[in-house]
Amino acid sequence: MSNSFQKMRKICATRSLLRSGAVFPAVAMAWMAMPQIAQAQQYSFSSVKVEGNTRIEPATILNYARIARNKPVSAADLNAAYQRISGSGLFEAVSLTPEGSTLVIKVQEYPTVSVINFEGNKIIKDAALGQIIQSRPNRVYNPAEVEADAQRLSQAYAQDGRMAARVTPKVIRRDNNRVDIAFEIKEGKVTSVERITFTGNRSYSDRRLRQVLATKQAGIFRTFVKNDTFNPNRVPLDQQKLTQFYQARGFKNVQVTGVSSQMTRQRDAFFMTFNVIEGQKYHFNNVSTVSEIPGLDAAAYDKLARIGNGQTYSPQAIDLAVTRMEQQAIKDGAQFVRVDPRITEDPRTQSVNVTFALVRGPRVFVQRIDIEGNTSTLDRVVRREFRTVEGDPYNPREIANAADRIRATGFFKNVDVSTKEGSSPDQRVIDVNVEEQPTGSLGFGASFSKTDGIGLNASLQESNFLGRGQFLGLSLGTTSDNKTSGIKFVEPRFLGRNVKFSFSGIYNTSSDASNTNFDTKRLSISPAFEFPVSERGRLEVRYKVGQDEISNVDAGSSPILQREEDTLGKQTYSGPGYTYTYDTSIDQIDPRYNMKLSFSQDFWGLGGDVDGGITSAKIQGERKIMNEEVTLRASLEAGAVHTAGGTTILQRYNGSQVRGFESYGIGPRDLSAGNQDALGGNYYWASKVEAQFPIGLPEEYGITGGVFWDAGSVWGLNDTLGVGGAEVDDSMHVRSSVGVSIFWNSGIGPLRLNFAKAIKKESYDKTQPFDLTLSTQF
Template identity: 30%
Template sequence: MKASSSFKNAVSAVALSAGLAMTGTIAVELAAMEVAHAATVSRIEVRGNRRVDAETIRNYISIRPGRSFSQDDVNDAVKRLFATGLFADVSINQSGGTLIVTVEEYSIVNQVIFQGNKKIKDANLARAVQLQPRKSFSNQALQADEETIREAYRRIGRDDATVSSRTQELEDGRVNVIFEVQEGGRTKIAAVNFVGNNAFRDGRLKDVISTKQSNFLSFLLRNDIYDDNRLRADEETLRRFYYNRGYADFRVISATADLDETENAYTLTFTVEEGERYRFGNIDVESTISGIDPETLRSQIETRQGSVYSAKNVEDSIIALTEHVAGMGYAFAQVTPRGNRNFETREIDVVYSIDEGPRAYIQRIEIRGNQRTRDYVIRREFDLSEGDAFNQVLVQRAKRRLEALNFFQTVNISTVPGSQPDQVVLVVDVVEKSTGEFSIGAGYSTSGGVDSSGGFSVEGSVTERNFLGRGQYVRVAAGGGKNSRDYSFSFTEPYFLGRRISAGFDVYRRTRKFDDKYERDTTGATVRFGLPITEALSTQLAYNLSQEEYTGIGNCANLNDGNPANDANCNLAPALVEAIGQEKWIKSSVSGSLIYNTIDDMKNPHSGLYANLTLEVAGLGGDAKFIKATARSTYYHTLSEELDLVGLFTVGAGHIQALDGDLRVFDHFSSSDRIIRGFDYNGIGPYQNSTGGGIDHIGGKTYFNASAEAQFPFPILPESFGLRGAVFADAATLYGSDVAGAIGTDLQWRASVGAGLIWASPFGPLRVDYAYPVLKEETDDVEHFNFGISTRF
């Protein structure tokens, strides 16, 4: 292409004003014409176009035959044509009375091909790149897509992945785009270091952050992937951790990630300054709004004088005060905490000041970054909607709720001005993460008691916490062992009918064999509803329907056939002999639970209380008619922050009472490792002499139990392995019975001591315990070892 020398500067100006980077040259040549003079042409000729119609190109420019035009019109025509994104080069020349527009069209992408990729599927890469079939091709987009693919591999921990590209020319101006990927090895986290920490050891802080040091299980956990956004999130997590434990002056001085290219591994280093630890001093409330009496608001405050300073308690107090005064009709009231540090006493006085805030309304809530999660799943976590008064406190609470969903890697909420001075736009930026889980659990029991399946058992499950992006919970599980089979399906809708009420159902079938003497088949379903009362307190209502069938097997196959010799040969307690072989037993019941939960981290608890009180009434049809109450409470407290020593204390109780006649033997409570360790399943409490000698425990109507435990990091092994040790002491009693001829129905306490190992494995929390009874009865069945899935709550 060529351009007249008198227009070279003008051409450069056009290219710059268009803001375009291109390899070709823009030539504008108006022959036989001075720059300053206008010109006219009789026709406009288009050359070089193959797919774009000539008339379409003429319509893009403002120059018309017979009308005068200037250099500005030519510049504008060039801009318009380039702005279409259809052309790689444009040239406008005048030849006599003809204006010649010469274009070079971009090639059209025929196919985008990925080669060498195994860790990321073609479909995922295709969604990420700009170049798409039937779209225009450009070298700029090609280079940008190379970087996009590299970034995709960095996000899965493969920083040394290389990407190259090439094109394959086809006929009719089409081109195949080929990306060749060399995935390389996984980029690991060689070490996570902390500098400047004295109050908390490195291992405790490593538990707090989400980025973990690589170990031999990292390929399953996928928590050793370096990401700059995750590093920034870990900084914020550390701040919250320290702020909630009294360190109000804490700051992260730096957080660095150094890549050793020879080892393909990062070393993360967090340099921190902890400062002093504070407690709350004087707590006060003041108001500049007439009609609000500060003294009446003190009951809403969560901070207490003398308690360790906690930013969370301050935030909770702000939320409680804000909601309370809003309920009084002050929608724009603004609660601001003022802290005054006393460096000598290491106390922080806090004054909650209530003022009339600026009158601003929410124009709209804009959500970005959610490719899978539906908008309404995010919007419903806000107690605000379009048109409501803007309240920063409620915005921050929505942010915490979104983070608690565990659907997103990061959640950021910002504001931009609206169309009016008193309006703002909330912008919610989220980065999604995988919400599907596959887990495998295992257990082992050495039990030989009549009510235990014994031996190894395994369980596998598939869970989706954000089903179809609707925020719904779905779980399918199956498991079994030598003497057991389990199948279950669960579904939960967290916002039933658009309200903060969870609704769901469970369907299950369980089969158990007991000492090769009898078998129990249970098929059941539960429909449940959950309702939050406060942030910590919730309730759950459920309807339960189940059918049980007991069948004698082996030597007990002919129970209750009228031949006493067959009953004696089975060697079971008379109550069990009578119950086995009866018609199918149907239980129809309703239950209600109150749940109180202030646990700081359900996966790795260090503080808080979890309590559950359940009342079940059976008798709405079916055969069972009873009322049953159970309660269990576990309190966690960090005994030593430096040693990461955590203490927990558990108490529990239960009672069942028949509403009509006597309880069936199988409706009684049976002891288990959740009540007391060191004893066999159903190994304590009331019993009967069996038909062939010996005894069989038959359960009890009432139980009480208590347990004290200390948990600590397991020495030698790295903290990232997730192994902790425990020592414990248990005590329990199980007594009372409606079974005629029951023995040992009086209240008698048992106790045991032991040690255990807890592993936060990729397959779920696993635990093995060894317990030794220190207080027992001669008729009790002992079981020292127990291995299975850890169930804390």
């Protein structure tokens, strides 16, 4: 702004004046001598001339100016014209200069961006950075946009854990009014979370609460573990997880009042402190159901609450009860029924009374469901998670449950489900906005055991195959003696219903593996359907076709194996089967407990060479004690196989279920044969008890300890005639072992070391004092 106009602003107290060059100096000097009334002076221009433009048409500039010819124009009008032209973002410099009856508008256009470069980046590649910024080559240079791009790049590095990253934009002038833009990047080191602490936690230790958070402390594998980098966007999620953890354990009024994050002086790490007010632990006292709808009997719904007196308070228990009651109302044909849980608490007794009120909700319908953001995933994959369709009564709770089911698919990074009014007040439109994430993986892994040695495996998995929500997996594995391959396909919602269809196939070969002296081939394919039969129970029905082959039995092996090769060496089997599973984790209210039961049978004889079947059962439970620092596990399993023409060793059990013993290390054995061959058994049982607990190491190392006790047996043969007709002992001899374990959630996968001691065994058993298992993808 010129000095003359600054003086004029002081004299006239004008709020808006023309900037430098807005009015030629002679007019400005004349205005300086005028009294305050001079601000009302007006001008009129017979013509408006535009200069300096090369790309932008004069008509476009005149449209921004809005200066009419031969019409009165005030100083405020000229200032407004300047602001409009300058604010268009098209020009680097603008001036408005009256020359007699002509107004000259001079502009200097922003240059065109020729090239955009990134310098100094190593962690994030150019292609990824180019997707973050808004500036593009061959577009008009915009300084504000370039500065915003620098901020976007800094934020991208911050989300990757590099809070000290610095991005400086540089503009290089070229000929023909063009510029190059270079973003100079100093990536810095990863800003990790050095320590996470808590204040106010009395019931649970810092170690236990750290397990709840999505953010983790930096450990020895901080280079590979991304969750130990500081990400401010993850803090609200951590607060929510912490609140839900406490509420699920009865702390109804828990509060996470704040999170303090302090950066170290070196700017390479953060110390995080979560402030917790636990409050009192509550339990359910009186739970009842009332109906405020004429003709609707509350007694029929009361039993659906399934909340016992004295049970630990949990919001999930209330939500499940409400969902069951509302679903029952729909089955009963009662529309627009809402269940209103009315909660009253008694701080004196630390109890909660809940009254489930059946009330009539508003007559509102779902007009339509709009899905946006999905580029690869088909709409029907999202839509099938809704139990509501267009025209159904609108139920807010069911919409929220559908949103949770969409998130649970794992196909999307973000899921936002909102509701707005439709074409009329009694109509609702459900908007679903999703952000997709990668769902495929290519894995290479390694495994090791004393029996099979070092193994390598590779897998290719896609959980959202062709955007249809289907799973496709291929796997290959090999050890020194075994080769395995498999394929699996799963359609979780067959024909749009809550029925899972799967198809699996395997092909395995072995050569003198696992205490055996023969070669094997196993091939099978199995289509299956799985569907719910209760809230926690599911039933799978299948049909399986396969072929087992035993060959190249060593000449010094047991006559039993030689006869099996001669008479049953290559067998084809075919038949139906089923598996029933009961899993409390599906809707478990108390997260400290979990139990799973399974029972399965397969029947052979509908084609093929084998007539018989196999039956197995397993029950396993888990409980967390000592403020959930220690996990106890126990299981009991058993199985039996029977065929009319006798079984082969491939169909019998090998005893690998009992730790401390090798595969085919227990069970019937022909000691008279030269190889002292293991024969396997038609029956088995195994019992396991295990405890896992911290051993004092920093939890960021991911190392815990354990102890276990196993017992079991393998027994029963159809053919017991060994060398020289001697009887092979196939009785049920109990074996047992004890041991210690080291669990390590390492940066390359979960690893477990077992050190076992057989305390009850037969003289001919093959023990395995040490076993290391490593299953990983990297």
